[in-house]
Amino acid sequence: MIRRPGCSSLHPDGYRRHVADPSTETPSEPAPGDSAALNTELGLDEFGESPFPGARRPDRNYDLQANGLRIAVHEWGDADAPPLMMMHGGFDFARTFDVFAPKLAEAGWRVVSWDQRGHGNSEHAALYSWDGDVRDALAVFDHVAGGRPIPVVGHSKGGALMTQLADAQPHRFSSLVNMDGIPYKRNIPDIAEHDRTTMLAKDLAGWLDHRRRTSTASRKPGTLDELASRRGRMNPRLPHEWLRRLASTGGFRSDDGWRWRIDPALRFGGFGPWRPEWMLVRLPGLPMPFLGILGAQMEEMGWGTPPHKVAPYMPLDGRCEVLDDVGHFVHIEQPDVVSRLVLDFIGDPT
Amino acid sequence: MSGEIVMLRHNRIDLALHMLRAHPIDPDRPSRPLLLLHGLGDRSPDAVPTWVADWPGPIAALDFTGHGASTCPSSGGYTPELLMADVDHALAHLTGGDPDTSITVLGRGLGAYIALQIAGARASQIHGAILTDGPGLAGGPTGPTSQAVFSLPTNGTTPDPYALVELGRDLRPGDYAVSFVNLANAGAPVASPITVASSFHPKWLAAVVDSPGVVEATLADALASYA
Numbered sequence: 075m076i077r078r079p080g081c082s083s084l085h086p087d088g089y090r091r092h093v094a095d096p097s098t099e100t101p102s103e104p105a106p107g108d109s110a111a112l113n114t115e116l117g118l119d120e121f122g123e124s125p126f127p128g129a130r131r132p133d134r135n136y137d138l139q140a141n142g143l144r145i146a147v148h149e150w151g152d153a154d155a156p157p158l159m160m161m162h163g164g165f166d167f168a169r170t171f172d173v174f175a176p177k178l179a180e181a182g183w184r185v186v187s188w189d190q191r192g193h194g195n196s197e198h199a200a201l202y203s204w205d206g207d208v209r210d211a212l213a214v215f216d217h218v219a220g221g222r223p224i225p226v227v228g229h230s231k232g233g234a235l236m237t238q239l240a241d242a243q244p245h246r247f248s249s250l251v252n253m254d255g256i257p258y259k260r261n262i263p264d265i266a267e268h269d270r271t272t273m274l275a276k277d278l279a280g281w282l283d284h285r286r287r288t289s290t291a292s293r294k295p296g297t298l299d300e301l302a303s304r305r306g307r308m309n310p311r312l313p314h315e316w317l318r319r320l321a322s323t324g325g326f327r328s329d330d331g332w333r334w335r336i337d338p339a340l341r342f343g344g345f346g347p348w349r350p351e352w353m354l355v356r357l358p359g360l361p362m363p364f365l366g367i368l369g370a371q372m373e374e375m376g377w378g379t380p381p382h383k384v385a386p387y388m389p390l391d392g393r394c395e396v397l398d399d400v401g402h403f404v405h406i407e408q409p410d411v412v413s414r415l416v417l418d419f420i421g422d423p424t
Numbered sequence: 425m426s427g428e429i430v431m432l433r434h435n436r437i438d439l440a441l442h443m444l445r446a447h448p449i450d451p452d453r454p455s456r457p458l459l460l461l462h463g464l465g466d467r468s469p470d471a472v473p474t475w476v477a478d479w480p481g482p483i484a485a486l487d488f489t490g491h492g493a494s495t496c497p498s499s500g501g502y503t504p505e506l507l508m509a510d511v512d513h514a515l516a517h518l519t520g521g522d523p524d525t526s527i528t529v530l531g532r533g534l535g536a537y538i539a540l541q542i543a544g545a546r547a548s549q550i551h552g553a554i555l556t557d558g559p560g561l562a563g564g565p566t567g568p569t570s571q572a573v574f575s576l577p578t579n580g581t582t583p584d585p586y587a588l589v590e591l592g593r594d595l596r597p598g599d600y601a602v603s604f605v606n607l608a609n610a611g612a613p614v615a616s617p618i619t620v621a622s623s624f625h626p627k628w629l630a631a632v633v634d635s636p637g638v639v640e641a642t643l644a645d646a647l648a649s650y651a
Contacts, residue, residue: 087526142451142498191501199488200436201501205590209499242573271606278545278607285509286516288435337436346505347600352568 075355089157089219116298124298124322125316128409135180135195138188140213146195147188147214151179156423157218160187161209161211163230163255165336165375166192169323171228174405177413182423183225188214190232192337194324202340204348208239215246218303223248223362225420228376229405230255235351241356249363249420253412254402256366257350258379277345284341290339295331298322308374311401350377357387365419367412369400376402427471432513434524440493441514442468445483454529455481455651456551457518461511463533464560464585464591467492475643476530480651486514488538492586498578500586504534504563504594508541514547524552526613528650530643533558534591536622537601540632543618544604547611552650555620555629556643562626564593598631609637619646 110120119125127340128271132148149170158178162170168187175185189196190207199206218224228236233255240247279392284291296304302317309317357364366388372378381396388394395415398403405412427443450453458479462468476483487494488507503617511529519525526549531539536555543553578583608617620633621643632638641649 140499142578191499198436199499199501200495200497201499201503201506203501203503203506203590205571205573206499209575212573212575238571242571271603271610274603275545275547275607275611281505282509282512282545285434285512289433319458346503347595347597355568397571 081301089222090217101332116128118322122322122327124315124318126173126319128176129319130170130176132169132175132187136383138213138217140210143191143193143199143210144197145188145210145214147186149187150175150185153184155179155182155184156275157186157224158183158420159218159224159226159236159237160424161226161228161232162190162193163232163375164190165193165340165342166230166232167324167335169194170406172319172322172323173409174413177409178227178416181413181417185217186214189401192340194335195218198337198339202359204235204238207235208242211235211239212243221245225249225251227251227253227416228255230377237353237356237360240360240362246291247362250303250360251365251367251415251416251419253367253404254379256368256379256384257353257377258383274345277343281341281344285339286344287337293333295328295333298325298332301325301332301334309401309403311371311373312403312406316406348403354384354387357384357392358389360389360391360392362391363419364389364396365415366392367404367415368394368396369402369404369407370396370398371401373402382397383385428515431515434510434513437495437497437510438491439489439495439510439513440468440487441517442470442485442487442493443482443510444469444472444485445481448481450480452482452588455479456525457484458647459484459511459514459518459527459529460485461529461531461535461539462486462488462491463535463558465491465588466533466559467582471480476645476647478651479647482518484514484518487582488513488535489586490587491582494582496578496580496582496584500576500584500590502584502587502590502594504537504541504591504596507534507538507591508545511538511542512546515549519549523549525549528552528554530554530556530647531558532556532561534560534563536561537563537596537628540601540604540608540618543612544607545618547572547608548613550608550617551613551614551620552646553608554643554646554650555618555622555632556623557624560592560632561622561624561629563591563628564597566597566627596628598628600626600630602635605635605638607631614650616649619649621646 167189191199233252267346301321305317430441432439529539539553543550616639618638
């Protein structure tokens with residue numbers, strides 16, 4: 075692990091602080107907005123980011139070398155406050171917490187999030203896997219809190235990954251909040267076996283064709299609004315202004331337009347031996363307090379988990395809240411409701 | 425090394441494809457290439473092994489990611505499916521990118537599992553996959569287990585310690601393996617596209633052996649049937 079300027083040593087309480095002034099930090103990559111005039115023309119703020127009501131930049135940004143891979147970490151709140159870990163979902167990045175994280179920080183928590191490998195400002199890796207993501211997460215946990223138990227919040231894939239880590243290393247968790255990240259087996263009825271074989275054949279061929287292009291692939295360029303609109307096709311419930319902020323914080327400006335930073339080698343969907351229900355069976359054994367928050371409205375990026383299917387798997391000290399008219403991004407659609415739920419659940423930071 | 429090494433780019437990995445025999449034994453009798461896939465933690469042979477010496481066509485051998493002369497990446501993240509994509513790059517090279525041209529694959533240990541996968545995924549281009557004993561044949565469990573989260577000391581040399589652990593414990597449910605058999609049966613240019621020539625049958629391979637269209641044979645007979 076390499077310590078960066080502004081990173082203090084481990085304190086007697088076991089938590090490592092980062093006290094750098096964000097205005098003096100060197101960003102992981104050049105900020106997209108390097109021209110004040112261009113920023114104004116595009117409606118961006120002085121940081122080259124599209125504004126959104128309630129959204130706030132992290133108070134601190136730094137990199138960790140996690141087993142040879144550069145992982146970008148972002149923090150909101152007082153550097154001396156007790157840490158709370160927050161993990162984003164697949165094809166997202168830590169800045170998707172720009173509205174939600176400040177609400178927990180204002181309640182006295184130091185919210186620590188990081189970009190998964192290949193996402194946001196973190197390094198594009200040669201290999202991606204569930205194990206790799208959990209290993210990167212552990213490097214951040216070790217850096218921030220050593221082996222001390224802290225509250226953890228995860229959204230979507232981040233919730234599922236944190237559920238796996240909680241099962242493997244429960245001593246690191248004082249509590250766990252899983253926001254719409256409880257996988258569930260989705261049966262596709264009335265499909266004959268030969269049709270399933272055809273579907274798998276197409277998935278495999280498509281994925282292998284994609285892999286053949288990865289060494290030269292790049293994300294499709296566009297205007298900021300075009301990137302926001304493209305993302306909107308997968309997130310139809312989220313307002314364009316929010317998606318525009320996502321594009322400005324998760325994208326970069328190149329000569330021929332804006333592009334998402336996410337590694338073009340990553341691809342939606344997939345196949346493999348893993349079954350969603352294998353995550354579900356880990357839930358009942360979790361020993362720490364557990365809160366599941368499910369959005370009842372089905373969305374393309376969601377797991378489509380019916381609440382009544384999850385209820386039998388609740389841990390002894392767990393419960394599940396269902397938000398009726400809310401989609402997969404519960405913390406973005408209802409940041410006040412969800413932050414209150416989380417704060418009531420994890421308790422006072424002192 | 426008896427032959428040329430061709431480096432193939434797969435995302436950020438340079439894969440070493442060893443051309444052990446560049447041309448058919450009899451130049452007047454064109455024969456399809458044979459691709460050798462090594463076991464877990466192993467590497468490609470330096471010369472044509474005696475046990476495939478009678479193969480009439482060209483013979484190549486691929487070093488998987490993190491093995492042999494291929495790139496060793498940082499911080500792991502290995503999956504068998506990633507190695508299948510490694511093999512797909514070798515397939516594209518050996519067939520000149522012609523989707524109507526086929527090869528035969530012979531995998532040892534872990535390479536046998538990968539040979540099965542590519543035989544299903546690119547069924548029309550795999551004229552027989554031979555699965556035989558070697559390191560990493562068993563793989564990991566067939567269902568969910570308690571998992572250790574770990575980091576390992578690495579120095580950039582192969583075999584990558586992450587590969588040894590992650591590919592030694594990967595999930596291999598029997599029905600998942602059989603789905604590749606079904607794909608091979610549906611699309612391969614031969615009647616029996618999978619031949620098992622191993623003494624050891626871990627659970628996933630036992631499920632493969634029990635599947636329709638899969639035959640068991642000696643290595644020599646399997647090679648002769650696909651030549």
